[in-house]
Amino acid sequence: MKPALINAHAQQVLQAVQGTPASHGHTTDLAITRSWRRCLDQHQLDPASRRAPNVVEHPRLQDHRAPLENIISVAHWQMSSLHQQLGRDGHVVLLTDARGVAIDSVFNESERAVFQRSGLWLGSVWSEDCEGTNGVGTCLVEQQHVTIRRDEHFRGKHVGLTCSASPIFDASGELLAVLNLSSVRDDHGLQQHFQAMALTDLSAKLIESCFFLGHDPQRYLLRFHPEAGFVGLLGEGQLSFDESARICSVNQAALGLLGLSRDQVVGQSLSMLLETPIDQVMCHASSQPSVCWPMRLVDGRLLYGQLREPLRQVPSVTPAIPKINDVHVCLEDPRLQRSFVRALRVLERDVPVFLQGETGTGKEAFAAALHRASSRASQPFVAINCAAIPETLIESELFGYRGGSFTGARKDGMIGKLEQAHGGILFLDEIADMPLALQTRLLRVLEERQVVPLGGATARPLDVRLISASHQDLHACVAEGRFREDLFYRIAGFAVQLPPLRERSDKGRLLDLLLREEAAGARVRLEAGVRERLLAQPWPGNVRQLRTCLRTLVALALEGRVTLDDLAELLPAVPATVALAENPLGVSERQTLLTLIEAEHWHIAHVAARLGISRNTLYRKLRHHGISRPG
Ligand SMILES: Nc1ncnc2c1ncn2[C@@H]1O[C@H](COP(=O)(O)OP(=O)(O)OP(=O)(O)O)[C@@H](O)[C@H]1O
Structure with missing residues (x-):
């Protein structure tokens, strides 16, 4: 940015704050005017300053990342997906902590220098008192979504950027992090800005929702909505409670649906909210709830809910530090090691793991290594390549069949791959290529945890830990209607992005x-x-x-x-x-x-x-x- 332009911008900011609107009719957005005032009056910043941004270096950056490890792992996949959905270059997605320090980022490697010049990289501090009005800093103050377009930034140095930022709140309603999308492109129309804003906000809400669902596995989790079909989607209410039905945490959507404040809900007994008796509610508790049932609020309104019971304790055989040196694959990359350790932990708790990566990045090798390191190492590891089995055979391969159930079938029948994996780990490779009809059957098997062979009448119990993988972006497959959304949520409990070799x-x-x-x-x-x-x-x-x-x-x-x-x-x-x-x-x-x-x-x-x-x-x-x- 040329010094003359920076100075001209600084002049406009000063005029606008001092009440003389700039000649080209500067911003009328109140949030931005408020922020400019704060920058001048409270933070005493100079809009013309060309000072480089503050950067928190290693190992101090680790101190900012460590408390947010959980949210980083939930968010990273969504950040990559957001970056991909925007499709073109010129964008960087940042996750910052509540002090505005960038703790994770996604961008095209080839554009690293461009973003570094703009101060958009790991460790940079984007709070308002450091960088003036900007997406992250102003979002932290306003605690709601903000978009700061080019010359709405306070410092002239940043007018090449457009930033959309959304807050992510934790289960107790405290601001935990900010998801920020910055673009250095100057050829974006209004529609592209709106698209970027909407996608950023949606991604932040998805991250917040995923975080809530996993934040306290030892409690009951009630998910509800006035429309049964909306349970499981973004606008659902989420509420956790303990053995004595005391409400421990609640999400923002739940408060909206109940029409109550956080103080009126947290710490209360669930029976204060519901007319439906608690023991009736508890009858519906399940480890894998799939059906919604009606319940009535004390004010008579009808809601539909699903109740997840506390997840089982991790079996004591789970290694405290997983046996990463013992898995016979090379995982020396710190990012991969971290993903491996975390994937193993969640797999042991029966959370399905989804691996995404380009062809040949080692998805199957990673899955097999997880099996070797897990408490099921002595049980079967059954891998199925959903793209490799002809569509006509995939059903019998997966589910097996009873003798003589169709022409060409073996007399004594065949045990399907699902049953072969009983007690162990099932690896479904290239799952995005599974035909839609089969996705429906697989979903039912995963929900009911039992399998019925073709031509068979009796269901057999199925106990498998699930790992699936694809080189495709499953979000995109869902958006294009090629992959069932409900199956996506069922299999992608914890997503791991395997980096390309380069x-x-x-x-x-x-x-x-x-x-x-x-x-x-x-x-x-x-x-x-x-x-x-x-x-x-x-x-x-x-x-x-x-x-x-x-x-x-x-x-x-x-x-x-x-x-x-x-x-x-x-x-x-x-x-x-x-x-x-x-x-x-x-x-x-x-x-x-x-x-x-x-x-x-x-x-x-x-x-x-x-x-x-x-x-x-x-x-x-x-x-x-x-x-x-x-x-
Ligand atoms: N971390 C690793 N250490 C050692 N060998 C590896 C590692 N990752 C991958 N490989 C080797 O690379 C080859 C390809 O790995 P793999 O089949 O797991 O990739 P993939 O991502 O599942 O491939 P596809 O996309 O075709 O399904 C295999 O020979 C495997 O042994």
Whole structure:
């Protein structure tokens, strides 16, 4: 931002606050005028100051992050989804604590420098007393959603930004964090601003709701709404209470629906609110409530509710510190380690885990590692690739069948994969590809915890811990009507984003591990420069592609030596555009596929190996691009 522009903006701010409206009719938004006054009178800030933002450095940043670990893990996935939904570049999503310190962020890596220049990165402090009027700081003061457009910022330095910020409250109504979306684009119309505002606010509410649902698993949780169909959705009332029916916490929507203040509700007995007797309410308590039942308030109004009973205590066999060194995969990246430890904790409490990541990032390896580290390690781990089983067979594969129930069925019937996983862990890979009709059946199985084989009459109990995965954005699948929303909520209790290989800080360790595995005891030495070259590759097919590449190098190595020439022969197999593009399988994907498929004469296994992706992924991509075998 040029000094002259900063000074001109500062002049306009001063005129507006001192009562002389600026020539171009400056803001009439009262929240902004109030904030400008605070900046001048209370914080004594200079709108023309070009001082860089305050930044909390490591390890002090850890002190800000540690108390909010739970909300960060709930929020991160939603932040990525928000960033993705906005679709284009130029946006950064920040999560700050209640003091305005950025404790998490999501942006395109290629834009890091742009956002750093604007002060939008981990540790930067965005409270009003530091940075003047801005999304985060003003939202913290107003305690409601605010949007601060370009020259509505107090400091001229920030007029290149548009920020939408929404507060996130904890279960006792205290402001816990702020979700902020900042854009450096100047070509946005009003409609895009409204879309960004609405999405930010919706995301903050979703995070708040998820946080409430998990904040106190040892209490009863009552979810309610005057319309049965709205229970389970964003506007529902949520209220937790203890064994003696004393209300412990309540969300904002519940207060609105009840027409009461927090003080009138928290600490009271549930019987003060309900005409329906408490023992009747308690009859509906279940660990996996799925049906709504009517209850009456003392003022006669009818509500519909669902009651979740306290979640069981974690079995004592659960390791206090999960056995992360014992899982036989490389998880040296601190982000991945943290995700692993947290995923294991929630899985032990029967919360379903959902893994999202690009193809080959190691979703199945991660799930299998969770199994090995869990208290069910000696029980089965059953993996099903929902994209790989033909649609006609998937039902019998999953549910099994009784002997002779259809033509071609085995005489003695077959036990389905679901039942094979009984007592252990079920891994549903590529779940977004499951046909809709089957999603309905799966949902019923998960809710009722029993399975009926095809052609069978009796239900058999099913006790499985569930991990599912997809390379697709399930939010988008739900929005497009390809994935059931209720199933989404059932399977995505805790979401883990697996980073692509190019972003992992443990790339080197992973390379060493894979090389050892591929060498299978033989001595293999990488010549100088080979390792560096391997680590610098973008690896669109992620860990799988790296493994395939190493396997080939080991096979080619003469006297156990891998040379730069060996590597050079292999790497051009992926066209240069693929290596350079930010989304390497994006723009040039179709062309890449056509070139390789022609070169390999439609040998699918060879093409998949050259790209370092699975055959299923390749088939899916061919379908997606409408590429089919000629003749
Ligand atoms: N952390 C890891 N440590 C060691 N090997 C790994 C790790 N992650 C992935 N791999 C290896 O990479 C390959 C691909 O992993 P995996 O099949 O788990 O990926 P995926 O994300 O499930 O793939 P897809 O998207 O095709 O389903 C496997 O050979 C696996 O052993």
